[in-house]
Amino acid sequence: MLGALRARPIPLPHMLRMSRLFLRTLRDDPADAEVPSHKLLLRAGYIRRAAPGGYTWLPLGWEVHRNIERVVRDEMNAIGAQEVHFPALLPREPYEATNRWDDYGDTLFRLKDRRGADFLLGPTHEEMFTLLVRDLYSSYKDLPVSLYQIQTKYRDEARPRAGLLRGREFTMKDSYSFDLDDAGLAASYGAHRDAYIRIFDRLGIPYVVVTAMSGAMGGSISEEFLAECEVGEDTFVRCTSCDYAANTEAVRVRVPASPRLDVPAPRVLDTPNTPTIDALVECLKTSGVSAPHGGEWSGADTLKNVVVIVKNPDGTRTPLAVGVPGDREVDMKRLEAQLSPGEVEPFGEADFAAHPALVRGYIGPDVLGAHKAAGVRYLLDTRVNEGSAWVTGANTVGKHVVNLVCGRDFAADGRIEAAEVRPGDACPKCGAALRIDRGIEIGHVFQLGRKYAEALDLRVLDQHGKQQVVTMGSYGIGVSRAVAVVAEASHDELGLCWPREIAPADVHLVSTGKGNDDVTTFSDGLAAALEAEGLKVLLDDRVGVSPGVKFKDAELLGMPTIVIVGKGLAEGKVEVRDRRSGERSDVATDAAVAHIVGACRGRNR
């Protein structure tokens, strides 16, 4: 009877034995995975989908996750931040006090307990941290302080996708700084920003720091760490000459002053069948009317007035007209970011019916503005600057106005950045051409200011015994997302290639032995010797699995160093391969430990 029980070798402290590891790799790509990180993490047995937008971490995946946590903790502790841990299940009241119960919209996971009381699953924890500090601290002498946690966060995303890259449950490190004054906040912010740079460098993630909008969080100065990534969801601009980089939502266009052209008085033209900019331009070209700049008419000479509905958090709907150059689309993301927490919706049939002064395709500034005929607030894009001349709708079907000069012939209720940004546009900092790239947000730092402290009454006594509202910073890193981002940044056609800092093991030792031969004995001894040197070893000690399968698995799993003990042993050699470069070398058995340790310590990537 006892003989029928499987032998259970006592594992060395860190040893991962594939014969016992809870792992099943897949030969084929899962059908519902699209992006490389999702496919590979699934195929290599790091994660498994358990719910819409929710993933189970298998042993190797969780190892990577913990390694990333370790790097994050290292660097957070190094700047003096202290770790705490809140519940993920939170009461409604604090979020009510800051209005985020409503402002967060449908993305907030709301639920009720058995008595019908409202709860939420935390999407971020500004409120809880603020309350915690308020409860315990009341003096300037207690500041500054920075607290952080590594927590499971919940967002009821409209569309979870791409595996770990955007789930509804994910792990985030969020930290919060508390300072007495703006200089202190700037220092805390700077410390976090520097720590983030060290963290992402250590994780081997290529990233760009871009200026960002603070969005629904409120606050002012804000930067995002974007991993450059083709499958990323953020679009950002970067200067081809200077160091300017910004999220497209946050780009602030600088338009040179318009030349003071001597533009004739405006006049109305018959422009039949010109509800679109293209049709209008064609019509102008054959109209005999010349453009104020003397050149040929183009879409850039037209002023397009787009009407949208702004849906406010309280449910009310306000129309808004935006004037942009006709050759550019309104970038709804940019627009919405500036109207936050309002949401932008298209102006529908019913809305046109409710505003008869708005003639679709021929809307002009004459009727736009809070106190004009249509009663619609009117904002002009930055590109429509003072003194510039335009062709625009005459508020009558088939008619447009030419030579309408901004400031001279029309005005708006204000300004807004609404027009799309395009590659080649001028950099707001140095004027060189901008390029546009995609990235995925892996970190976000911003100076929250006093919004939360005010809403939740976080004050301390200053040196003069006066109450001062504390100023806060908020800093996030997507930990689970980082796992996918590293996989995205670091793989090839064969599989994953983990940077050494976060790999589940330093060495993947492939033993082609049959269980009771020299190869097996040597492999076990080598693995133990490497462990004794402080390396983590994943030992493929499976018997009856062909070498080809083991090689494929080693490449798929992605440990930085692969050691093969097999037929070379007869000549006293083992093979050492670098997973990333593919570089391989035969090493004498008696030099193997030193060589492998050197390979693992010599480079850190």
Add this chain to the structure above:
RNA sequence: CGGGGAAUGGCGCAGCUUGGUAGCGCGCCUGCUUUGGGAGCAGGAGGCCGGGGGUUCAAGUCCCCCUUCCCCGACCA
């Protein structure tokens, strides 16, 4: 939330058009052979065909509803 595709064993897929015993490859189990690039032979286990309603003598297959997944758009660590 709009538009498009899909859901059949752990994974990849066929079967649906034309209703009638649920199949193939991989993986898994047993035995023998094999052992440096996802092995061979033989024998097995494993499936309320996403869920619910209908039509029918009979539904994986036809009809309706729901859920989930993927892709493209609107939103985020």
